[in-house]
Amino acid sequence: MLSKNRIKYINSLKIKKYRQLHEAFVVEGAKSVLELLDSDFEIEFVLVTQEFQQKYASILTRHNLALETVTPQELEGLGSFQTNDSCLAVAKTKENAFLSPASGEYMLMLDDVRDPGNLGTIVRVADWYGITKIVCSRDTTDIYNPKVVAAAKGSFTRVNLYYTDLTQYFEQIKHIKQPVIGAFLGGDSLYEFKYPASGGIIIMGNESNGIGEQVEQFVTDKIMIPRFGAAESLNVGIATAVMLDNMRRQVPL
Structure with a gap:
């Protein structure tokens, strides 16, 4: 079962000032989380249902992740979208780095x-x-x-x-x-x-x-x-x- 502190932390990241304070954000849903895993974002932890963990076990084991198994009901209560019944990740935001135009x-x-x-x-x-x-x-x-x-x-x-x-x-x-x-x-x-x-x-x-x-x-x-x-x-x-x-x-x- 998720701790109250973790629930409070995830919910706080729905608000911009707390995302800026903690330098972190939430990613929901299988497609987005799987793409996050293959990116260069630093991941704090991932919440997964047992079904998702079994289905993507080979992918999850390739990454050094802090995983926690939760129920679909717990995910629905945490996320912004009721359709999320598979996984949720918290990742670190990136530095607001200057982007320069390049030729072509x-x-x-x-x-x-x-x-x-x-x-x-x-x-x-x-x-x-x-x-x-x-x-x-x-x-x-x-x-x-x-x-x-x-x-x-x-x-x-x-x-x-x-x-x-x-x-x-x-x-x-x-x-x-x-x-x-x-x-x-x-x-x-x-x-x-x-x-x-x-x-x-x-x-x-x-x-x-x-x-x-x-x-x-x-x-x-x-x-x-x-x-x-x-x-x-x-x-x-x-x-x-x-x-x-x-x-x-x-x-x-």
């Missing part, structure tokens, strides 16, 4: 993306299209939020995020000459835009307000996804997928 590489930049589900989807989409770096404004939601981790489906182990003041970031990289492509409602058509093979930064903005004025001043190319129906706007996660899909059609890995 495309990076994502997120300006004030607040919805955890959107951020998780964007991380997953970035992973799909081979984007490994995302620079985020300080107001963008926390990558270690349980809803973000769940929506990312393990992709958070392969995509690096850096949180910073975006204006200061552009000042730091001003010696690097490359295009900064921003998604705007009034930009040039995405279907006519030519993505440079030299790489660049693709900026996606806030769900309601788009890219802010302070960041807009650094944009060299404003483009939009043409609308053919009556919808008012696109979800930022879907819009990111459209942007990256068109980029990869022109600039394959």
